[in-house]
Amino acid sequence: MSDFNEAFAAAFALILSFESSLAEIVSLSLQISLIAVLLASLIGLPLGAALAVFRFPGRTTLVVILNALMGLPPVVVGLIVYLILSRSGPLGTLGLLFTPTAMIIAQAILITPIIAALTRQSTETLWNEYAEQFSSLGTPPRETVIALLWDNRFSLVTTILAGFGRASAEVGAVMIVGGNIDHVTRVMTTTIALETSKGNLALALGLGVILLCLALGVNAAAFLINEAAIKRHG
Amino acid sequence: MDSSTSSNIGLKQGQTEGHNILPLKFDNVSYEVNGMRLIKEMSLTLSSVTSTIILGPNGAGKSLLLRLCHGLITPSDGTLTWQGPANANAGYYQAMVFQRPVMLRRSVTANLHFGLRSRGISRAKRDQITDEMLQITGLARLAKSPARSLSIGEQQRLALARAWSLKPEVLFLDEPTANLDPAATHSLEEIINTIKSTGTKIVMSTHDLGQAKRLADDVLFLYRGRLLENALADKFFDEPQNDLAQAFLKGELLWWHRQKLKPPSELKHRGIK
Numbered sequence A: 001m002s003d004f005n006e007a008f009a010a011a012f013a014l015i016l017s018f019e020s021s022l023a024e025i026v027s028l029s030l031q032i033s034l035i036a037v038l039l040a041s042l043i044g045l046p047l048g049a050a051l052a053v054f055r056f057p058g059r060t061t062l063v064v065i066l067n068a069l070m071g072l073p074p075v076v077v078g079l080i081v082y083l084i085l086s087r088s089g090p091l092g093t094l095g096l097l098f099t100p101t102a103m104i105i106a107q108a109i110l111i112t113p114i115i116a117a118l119t120r121q122s123t124e125t126l127w128n129e130y131a132e133q134f135s136s137l138g139t140p141p142r143e144t145v146i147a148l149l150w151d152n153r154f155s156l157v158t159t160i161l162a163g164f165g166r167a168s169a170e171v172g173a174v175m176i177v178g179g180n181i182d183h184v185t186r187v188m189t190t191t192i193a194l195e196t197s198k199g200n201l202a203l204a205l206g207l208g209v210i211l212l213c214l215a216l217g218v219n220a221a222a223f224l225i226n227e228a229a230i231k232r233h234g
Numbered sequence B: 001m002d003s004s005t006s007s008n009i010g011l012k013q014g015q016t017e018g019h020n021i022l023p024l025k026f027d028n029v030s031y032e033v034n035g036m037r038l039i040k041e042m043s044l045t046l047s048s049v050t051s052t053i054i055l056g057p058n059g060a061g062k063s064l065l066l067r068l069c070h071g072l073i074t075p076s077d078g079t080l081t082w083q084g085p086a087n088a089n090a091g092y093y094q095a096m097v098f099q100r101p102v103m104l105r106r107s108v109t110a111n112l113h114f115g116l117r118s119r120g121i122s123r124a125k126r127d128q129i130t131d132e133m134l135q136i137t138g139l140a141r142l143a144k145s146p147a148r149s150l151s152i153g154e155q156q157r158l159a160l161a162r163a164w165s166l167k168p169e170v171l172f173l174d175e176p177t178a179n180l181d182p183a184a185t186h187s188l189e190e191i192i193n194t195i196k197s198t199g200t201k202i203v204m205s206t207h208d209l210g211q212a213k214r215l216a217d218d219v220l221f222l223y224r225g226r227l228l229e230n231a232l233a234d235k236f237f238d239e240p241q242n243d244l245a246q247a248f249l250k251g252e253l254l255w256w257h258r259q260k261l262k263p264p265s266e267l268k269h270r271g272i273k
Helices: A002-017 A020-053 A059-069 A074-085 A100-137 A141-151 A153-169 A172-178 A188-198 A201-233 B003-008 B062-070 B087-093 B108-118 B123-136 B152-164 B182-197 B209-215 B233-238 B243-249 B255-259 B264-269
Strands: B024-033 B036-046 B051-055 B077-082 B094-097 B170-174 B201-206 B218-223 B226-232
Touching: A002 A020, A002 A201, A020 A059, A020 A100, A020 A141, A020 A153, A020 A188, A020 A201, A059 A100, A074 A100, A074 A172, A100 A141, A100 A153, A100 A172, A100 B094, A100 B108, A141 A153, A141 B108, A153 A188, A153 A201, A172 A188, A188 A201, B024 B062, B036 B062, B036 B077, B036 B226, B051 B062, B051 B209, B062 B094, B062 B170, B062 B201, B062 B218, B077 B087, B087 B094, B094 B152, B108 B123, B108 B152, B123 B152, B152 B170, B152 B182, B182 B201, B182 B209, B201 B209, B209 B233, B218 B233, B218 B243, B226 B233, B226 B243
Parallel strands: B051 B201, B051 B218, B094 B170, B170 B201
Antiparallel strands: B024 B036, B024 B077, B218 B226
């Protein structure tokens, strides 16, 4: 028990001092997850909105597949990205394996289905309300998708934050494609795994607390944004 | 809100060039959902620049008829054709206001802008038309307010302004005052009369007899998906031909008809085959 208390005390001391090695790990984690979320949003938001609006053969199958992909196992994604980026893989010549870029790619693949599926779901509800009006106005398809994304923006913030939460907490895929190289690809989750195995509980716990705070902050932001939106726009 | 206001600011629909899409001809049109016929073998022609009021009790098919006219749903049987020269692009010359106003989650001004942008109107022109609409409909003071925070009456005025801003040749109104109090209804009817005076044909559904008398030039009386009477307003209100229309005008509740089975001869007399 005393070991546990000592570890906590050391963890908080580490957070308070926020020394450069810790800052580097946190900063790299945030950079990778934010870029991955940006890429996933650029693909997932319009894809989800388009799936909500347009009816075409095979749409239902696509929706089912997309929903299923929300539960993609990170290690499998990591393995596939690893195979593609490894020297003998199709994109091996790019030399991206064990770089932050590879980690961004893996995280983006993991969260794009989450963002697209959740966007489809919330946008479809709005579309049911707007469909006749848009049809009456003769709104072109592209304008329709843009308008739905804009009018659904506050729900979509929650969706994006959910994607960010998943990306920042992910360890399996980034460990495989990033390799957890010190000062290069070491992020919070991989450091926690490594330091725990080494018995350095203070750093692991410190990063764990930061990760928890991040998750809490993200959820609080999503809640507050939604509340403000409902208050203002109804 | 006098009718001269609109013509002074260039809102008059291009009637001097003749009709673009009217007349609209229904030839034996039916509409069916899950084997249930909701609109039954309807034939009629909408042509003149007047107010056509679609009258009938709940479930008569008024809203469906409007949606068929506006192209939001397609007939299961029969044909529906716009016969004007611009019939290939008929949607461009129509607009519709729904019973429950659909407000985008943005400001009043942005709601007006959206309709105009959907029709490819330039930014400068959008600003001009939006300002005009806000003035005419008395919504200028609410221009920056979120549309969904408006009262239901104000929302319906905004929906009407958004539809009118498109300068339609035909404006379909689906019981736009159904949820409004008398003051809001009066305000909306004033706007409808102003729109009518600019040469736009109004096709409006209602089950409010008083409103039908105030606004109608001609009346389509519907009952259970059938067109039972199509007459000029004066004639319809003074001498309705169909006995269900007579009962409706007397203020009788037509629900009794559903409770009793009538002999075939009597049903035929009522226009129900």
